[in-house]
Amino acid sequence: MQNNADLPVKTLYLGEPNPRQALFLMDKHKYVAFGGARGGGKSWAVRVKAVLLSYRYPGIKIMIVRRTYPELRSNHINQMKELLSGLAVYKDSTKEITFPNGSVILFRYAQNEKDMDKYQGTEVDVLFVDEATQFTEEQFNRIKACVRGVNNFPKRIYLTCNPGGVGHGFVKRLFVDKKYTIGEIPEEYSFIRSLVTDNKALMKTNPDYIRQLEALPPKLRKAWLEGDWNIFEGQFFEEFRDIPDGYITRQFTHVIEPFDIPREWTIYRSFDFGYGKPFSCDWWAVDYDGRAYLILQLYGCTDIPNEGVKWHPDRIFSEIHRIETEHKWLKGKQIFGVADPSIWDASRGEAIIEAADRNFVYFDKGDNKRLPGWMQCHYRLAFDENGYPMVYFFNTCTAAIRTLPLLQFSERIPEDLNTEQEDHFADSFRYFCMSRPIAPPKQKESKRLYDKDPLNLYHYAAV
Numbered sequence: 029m030q031n032n033a034d035l036p037v038k039t040l041y042l043g044e045p046n047p048r049q050a051l052f053l054m055d056k057h058k059y060v061a062f063g064g065a066r067g068g069g070k071s072w073a074v075r076v077k078a079v080l081l082s083y084r085y086p087g088i089k090i091m092i093v094r095r096t097y098p099e100l101r102s103n104h105i106n107q108m109k110e111l112l113s114g115l116a117v118y119k120d121s122t123k124e125i126t127f128p129n130g131s132v133i134l135f136r137y138a139q140n141e142k143d144m145d146k147y148q149g150t151e152v153d154v155l156f157v158d159e160a161t162q163f164t165e166e167q168f169n170r171i172k173a174c175v176r177g178v179n180n181f182p183k184r185i186y187l188t189c190n191p192g193g194v195g196h197g198f199v200k201r202l203f204v205d206k207k208y209t210i211g212e213i214p215e216e217y218s219f220i221r222s223l224v225t226d227n228k229a230l231m232k233t234n235p236d237y238i239r240q241l242e243a244l245p246p247k248l249r250k251a252w253l254e255g256d257w258n259i260f261e262g263q264f265f266e267e268f269r270d271i272p273d274g275y276i277t278r279q280f281t282h283v284i285e286p287f288d289i290p291r292e293w294t295i296y297r298s299f300d301f302g303y304g305k306p307f308s309c310d311w312w313a314v315d316y317d318g319r320a321y322l323i324l325q326l327y328g329c330t331d332i333p334n335e336g337v338k339w340h341p342d343r344i345f346s347e348i349h350r351i352e353t354e355h356k357w358l359k360g361k362q363i364f365g366v367a368d369p370s371i372w373d374a375s376r377g378e379a380i381i382e383a384a385d386r387n388f389v390y391f392d393k394g395d396n397k398r399l400p401g402w403m404q405c406h407y408r409l410a411f412d413e414n415g416y417p418m419v420y421f422f423n424t425c426t427a428a429i430r431t432l433p434l435l436q437f438s439e440r441i442p443e444d445l446n447t448e449q450e451d452h453f454a455d456s457f458r459y460f461c462m463s464r465p466i467a468p469p470k471q472k473e474s475k476r477l478y479d480k481d482p483l484n485l486y487h488y489a490a491v
């Protein structure tokens with residue numbers, strides 16, 4: 029390990045902040061939230077502010093918190109090690125950087141309750157919680173309790189945030205709605221908005237990132253591109269369109285009349301099993317352009333209370349097998365199956381997959397990452413610049429068409445959907461989409477809303 033005293037003299041170049049980052053670097057409120065949208069240069073600003081404070085106040089103790097260790101490493105530790113190489117010493121065993129002037133930056137994560145216990149006894153002067161909306165208010169309060177101590181160093185708490193996440197509600201309350209409760213002093217809170225468009229460095233190196241945000245349906249685009257905190261309510265798949273005569277043009281609709289599937293198209297089967305709830309088995313045909321069509325659906329309830337089991341697993345899978353051996357679109361074809369990974373779970377007795385195997389119905393495990401999965405569903409549903417989506421539903425698939433537009437946003441995790449609703453087809457759709465992920469489609473120029481000056485809308489930004 030290197031000793032501070034042996035460090036050679038080296039010039040530190042931190043780079044140039046953009047105007048929003050500069051506001052963040054200069055802000056002296058006790059609580060400062062920075063962000064509002066994705067890719068605004070938040071983590072960069074956290075690192076630079078932590079380094080500036082370390083030099084400005086010799087002996088200060090700073091902590092940077094992120095939810096998981098891999099995120100902490102890839103967003104902060106790696107960059108800080110590089111930035112401060114030869115100037116300060118990083119110790120992996122303690123995950124701390126020590127400066128020759130005695131200042132220390134601690135890197136900490138908090139993925140579960142056990143990690144939270146580690147904060148007890150830690151005392152710091154300045155805390156940065158990066159992506160604070162990934163924490164619940166209770167977790168945030170426990171981490172915040174580390175900011176204490178009797179010395180003359182400033183005591184500050186910095187948060188970076190995007191709309192969405194389990195902490196959406198408390199961050200919005202404190203910094204956007206500015207509704208305070210007893211013990212909270214309004215003058216101590218400041219909010220600085222930064223949008224991805226403020227991050228010229230990223231816009232230059234990764235213009236695709238903007239394209240991805242623009243391809244989102246309006247509510248998510250408003251949240252992640254424009255930094256709107258009021259949007260996670262109402263219909264989850266707001267882009268879903270069922271235009272009765274849509275089959276004539278197939279433009280700006282997702283629901284079409286069935287047609288005979290060319291034999292050459294690939295067939296997929298996605299499946300979501302509900303314990304005591306509906307199951308959804310969905311057959312998709314994919315054309316030469318990668319466009320998917322929901323062609324057939326088997327949907328039913330696995331167990332109706334007081335009526336006995338209607339659709340026990342063997343009946344479901346033997347029916348799936350029958351359809352696949354008899355239906356003209358499916359018989360004789362190779363079918364790629366993907367299913368809810370929980371059907372491999374044997375902790376409640378025989379795993380459901382055993383019944384599938386027994387009936388010659390085979391599946392790969394679906395990817396159950398929810399938010400990336402919903403993104404894939406949104407990318408598929410998005411209309412391209414000519415009004416064509418990457419997924420259509422035959423109007424005979426009534427459970428899909430009925431349930432998809434009914435789903436609502438979750439109140440608990442704002443950018444997820446409310447899982448207490450009939451989301452079985454949606455889950456099956458998600459497994460299918462994740463098995464064949466696509467890039468977001470190109471949008472029309474007119475959708476570029478980000479040129480508006482956000483300051484006109486957000487007079488409460490700390491300027």
Ligand SMILES: Nc1ncnc2c1ncn2[C@@H]1O[C@H](COP(=O)(O)OP(=O)(O)O)[C@@H](O)[C@H]1O
Pocket residue numbers: 043044045046049066067068069070071072073227229230
């Ligand atoms: N002022 C800046 N100068 C140079 N590069 C920057 C600047 N601000 C951000 N970046 C770069 O832009 C990318 C995204 O910034 P980051 O801070 O990770 O965004 P966020 O945390 O808001 O998602 C990173 O590669 C980061 O290093």
Ligand SMILES: [Mg+2]
Pocket residue numbers: 070071072103
């Ligand atoms: Mg970041």
